[in-house]
Amino acid sequence: MKSYTQYLWFNTKNRQEFVNITRQVEAAVSESGIKEGFCLVNAMHITASVFINDDEPGLHSDFSNWLEKFIPYGKDRYQHNLSGEDNGDAHLKRTIMGREVVVAITRGKLDFGPWERIFYGEFDGKRKKRVLIKIIGE
Secondary structure, X not given: OEEEEEEEEEOOOOOOEEEEOHHHHHHHHHHHXXXXXXXXXXXXXXXXXXXXXXXXXXXXXXXXXXXXXXXXXXXXXXXHHHHOOOOHHHHHHHHHHOOEEEEEEEOOEEOOOOOOEEEEEEOOOOOXXXXXXXXXXX
């Protein structure tokens, strides 16, 4: 069995953003040379997410509005912020949206269902963060 590791780096302009990273993950799969296996994509920060869904702007707006409705930003809202942070909401948003995804690799390609794409979700942006791509297989 072979393995391949790559990191993606992000420094978003906004506090909350969704970035389609499908092409970068597909490129890593191609570079790995692995034809059959699995690809793990993991947000390596506790205020960021990786998830799979449709690449449709209205849906992304729905995600943002829904998250802000139920987990609004606010310096005085969360016990975590008493530690001097202001990102208690970002931790909760990450928990809802997910830490990582695993996608099967079949014949050297990500084996997606219709419309599925991989996204990096940032909830406490404007600083450098990374995403792990780990590919294992034959």
